[in-house]
Amino acid sequence: MDLDHARAVAVEAAEAAGALLLDGTRGEVGVRQKGDAGDVVTDLDLASEELLAGRILTAFPSHSVITEESGLLGASGGEWTWLVDPxxxxxxxxIGLPAYVVGLALCRVGRPVLGVVHDPVTARTWSAIQGRGALAPSGSRLSASYRPSPHGPLLAWTQGYAVSRQDARACLLKSALELSARRVLQLWAPLLQWVMLARGDIDGIVGYRAEAIDLPAGALIAQEAGIEIRALDGGPFEESIDGGAGDRSFVAAHPKALPGLLALVS
Structure with missing residues (x-):
């Protein structure tokens, strides 16, 4: 498998989908309810998903593709699986807030080896190949920075769709973050938070029962930029998408900032 070629295909597809989204958000967006938890889906989700899945399966017809809206497309049970967040x-x-991205991850036997995140609003793309570092939009290597503040860390929070407002553990975690952090961001766009962490714009992310689709691409980019990810108890974070990831709860930060963040969530 030529991962450089796969990255080129993924970047081109993500940027094409981004152009579609950017154009679509200039007009009226068709929105409808998705599930019983108050989530929504738009016509743009479906159009972007169709474009991305089509390009991937054209380039790699033997691969599996798992999309956020349509589920499994193409072959199943193979070595290579794409995760598509359109x-x-x-x-x-x-609600008209221009904070959204397109995400693609390629996994080999369940583990991410390639991640691409594209921001249509700023026309910027980040990518990473496992063990080969992360690339900034300029093409230079991306390296996470550590800049501690006397006013506390700037953190981001993300949680899965199934987490209810009555979830006691989630409430305790968010309360602890609000009491100790300088700010806690909840952007409703986890992949955007991952690239912010990789760039050094924020100091850490706490995730609680995160979604499988929008985790691997961003997490791989952050890790390849020097970010460390741990389970909430400080143990290893299982990256596999094949059911071994537990509840996908984690803390992610620069290695120098990680001990303080783990102490906070404990």
Whole structure:
């Protein structure tokens, strides 16, 4: 498998989908309810998903593709699986907030080896190949920075769709973050938070029962930029998408900032 070629295909597809989304958000966006938890889906999600899946399966017809809206497409049970988030930040788009991205991850036997995140609003793309570093939009290597503040860390929070407002653990975690952090961002676009962490714009992310689709691409980019990810108890974070990831709860930060963040969530 030529991962450089796969990255080129993924970047081109993500940028094409981004152009579609950017053009679509200039007009009226068709929005409808998705499930019983107040989530929504738009016509743009579906159009972007169709474009991305079509390009991937054309380039790699033997691969599996798992999309946020349609589920499994193409072959199943193979070595290579693509995860497609056609519009990460749908709820933002639905209310006219220009904070959304496109995400693609390629996994080999369940583990991410390639990640691409594209921001249509700023026309910027980040990517990473496992063990080969992360690339900034300029093409230079991306390296996470550590800049501690006397006013506390700037953190981001993300949680899965199934987490209810009555979830006691989630409430305790968010309360601890609000009490100790300088700010806690909840952008409704986890992949955007991952690239912010990789760039050094924020100091850490705490995730609680995160979604499988929008986790691997961003997490791989952050890790290849120097970010470390741990389970909430400080143990290893299982990256596999094949059911071994537990509840996908984690803390992610620069290695120098990680001990303080783990102490906070404990």
């Amino acid at each position: 519009l990460d930040g749908t709820n933002n788009v639905a």
